[in-house]
Amino acid sequence: MEEMEKIGIVFGDVSSKEIQVTITGIVEEGEFVQVFHQTSGWILGRLERIERKTDLSVEKALLLNAGENIQIQEVMVGTVNIVGYRDSKGILQVPKTPFKAGEPVYRAKDSLIKDVIGIISSKNNGAYIGMLYNHQIPIYLDINYLVQKHVSILAKTGGGKSYLTGVLIEEFIKNGVTTVVIDPHGEYISLKYPAQFSKQMEKFSVTPKGYSDKIVEFSPDTKANPGAKPIKFTLSQLTPREILNLVGLTDYRPYLVPLRKAIDILKSTKGNYSIKDLISQLDKSEDSATVSALINALMTLDEVGIFSEIGTKIDEIVQKGKVSIINMKGVSPDIQEMVVQRLSFALFELRKRDAVPPMMLIIEEAHNFIPQQGKALSSRILRTIASEGRKFGLGLCIISQRPAKVDKNVLSQCNTQIILKVTNPNDLKTIGDSVEGLTRSSLEEIQRLPVGVALVTGANISFPLFVEIRPRETVHGGEGVRVA
Ligand SMILES: Nc1ncnc2c1ncn2[C@@H]1O[C@H](COP(=O)(O)OP(=O)(O)O)[C@@H](O)[C@H]1O
Ligand SMILES: [Mg+2]
Structure with a gap:
């Protein structure tokens, strides 16, 4: 069996979801680790946080600041979130009883990581x-x-x-x-x-x-x-409301009826029609004064060139x-x-x-x-x-x-x-x-x-x-x- 790299020991109050580890190896936050669980076997965890705990009190810090020789005791402590293990059916599980204090914690092996997080090894699809x-x-x-x-x-x-x-x-x-x-x-x-x-x-x-x-x-x-x-899109697929929306005339009222009338005429005479057709139809109508803002907006839209008779x-x-x-x-x-x-x-x-x-x-x-x-x-x-x-x-x-x-x-x-x-x-x-x-x-x-x-x-x-x-x-x- 390949040598595993020990990074610490489980200590303190231990649950089945989260464990505290004294860190002795070189690891960083975010790395995966593995711990043995007495009934579930090897479990994958992720080192979420590392803290340096020290015995340097405020009083001692002040003395240190004043130039006194103060010894600082410190220890690195990590919090590991338990990810889980695959059971015999391949389902991701987490242990249902706490881990044991004193268990060694290792850097996770790639094979365990792949297995537990469900990485597909096949390149197919x-x-x-x-x-x-x-x-x-x-x-x-x-x-x-x-x-x-x-x-x-x-x-x-x-x-x-x-x-x-x-x-x-x-x-x-x-x-x-x-x-x-x-x-x-x-x-x-x-x-x-x-x-x-x-x-x-x-x-x-x-x-x-x-x-x-x-x-x-x-x-x-x-x-x-x-x-x-x-x-390109065909103008005839758009409803009068959609056209008004498109040209940014949010207050439909003055325009909806004249526009509908013009479109009805074009539909019955031409079938497919262009913006130019629509503009000249509106121009011809008795409402042409009311709809001048609409005509201007349609002229701008025509310059964009997004509509044609065939989309x-x-x-x-x-x-x-x-x-x-x-x-x-x-x-x-x-x-x-x-x-x-x-x-x-x-x-x-x-x-x-x-x-x-x-x-x-x-x-x-x-x-x-x-x-x-x-x-x-x-x-x-x-x-x-x-x-x-x-x-x-x-x-x-x-x-x-x-x-x-x-x-x-x-x-x-x-x-x-x-x-x-x-x-x-x-x-x-x-x-x-x-x-x-x-x-x-x-x-x-x-x-x-x-x-x-x-x-x-x-x-x-x-x-x-x-x-x-x-x-x-x-x-x-x-x-x-x-x-x-
Ligand atoms: N995975 C990556 N590897 C290397 N450079 C990256 C990567 N992702 C982004 N970058 C760099 O960061 C810049 C911004 O990325 P970009 O995808 O354009 O950002 P946005 O989230 O705004 O779409 C890019 O120009 C690229 O140089
Ligand atoms: Mg972008």
Whole structure:
């Protein structure tokens, strides 16, 4: 049997959930340890906190300060949270009787960690996202689970959300998962290009790779994003109310009736119609003075060029095994919401009829598209997909830097949660409320996470784990522009 590294001894009051350890070895907070339990065998635990206990009283400290020679007695004490063990049926269990004081505590062996936390060793259908923090244990997430049960990726700005999302997309590509990305900043086009080699890649066994043959780019604004194919919608699919919403005329009253009249005429005379048709119809009507604000708004909308008589076909946008990036760089928030609403609606309807492949819909800046307060044009359909999408093989991946501002009902439907550094108290509270099995000390750790380390829970991972995210194979597009 291989030698185990002893790091301390169980002491004091001992329960079955938490133990105190005098620390004699070299260990850090967050590391896994193992302890023998008299009836359950080897048990995995996680060292949550280390404290240095000393006998230096205030009185003695004052004497020390005055220059006297004072001896300080000290001991390192650790608190270990018990994670548990796998029983003979493979179910995660925790001991039901206390541990014994005096038991030695060892650094956990990789084999026990893998067994207890449920890491899949097979690379089949696994998304390789990185290594267990402080260990050389690769972490794979079950791709079917990710797609079927929704994912949330939460962190403050600069916490590494988009970088990690890029890692996930690379894994989706390798596993043939069809993906649509709502990309408000045009960050994901760079998945086409291989990253520069770095030393860090060796540690994670990553090699630079580009995926230009798997990426298709669309944009409602091909002037701002000339590399993209246009995405267009047919105006005739929109109700008068939706049109008014879209052009930002929230007080419908003066416009609804004239607009409805104009649309009815166009429908009966032309069938499909353009914004220009609609404008000239409104111009001709006896209400033209009342609706001048509407006419102006429609002229602005026409300049965006997002409507045409024939819209982009969804089966052109969604391609089996490929990643379709909807690049919305430079597109106004109203149009972005409409694009997300139309596209999500179409994807959901087509998935119900199995007319497009099962897929993952990734939404960056989700607080804008499904806000907790107020409403976006896209709120309703995204809520429907969150609650019903899994039945039809339409997975949702929600990304946000303001978890507290994302619709709670949608967040609660995400069974896999990936959390990077978060410091805002409201956001931490939202996370604490929505992540099962998160200890108070883990919640504290989230505030101090280095960039690139994530807390992952759900999928095949049976309790919250810290994972060091692997380097990207492709260029990360979210890099701030360097001036010098
Ligand atoms: N796993 C990682 N490994 C190395 N660098 C990372 C990692 N994650 C993020 N970074 C760095 O941090 C910066 C911010 O990450 P990004 O994903 O763009 O943040 P945001 O959460 O705002 O989307 C990136 O430009 C990148 O350089
Ligand atoms: Mg980002």
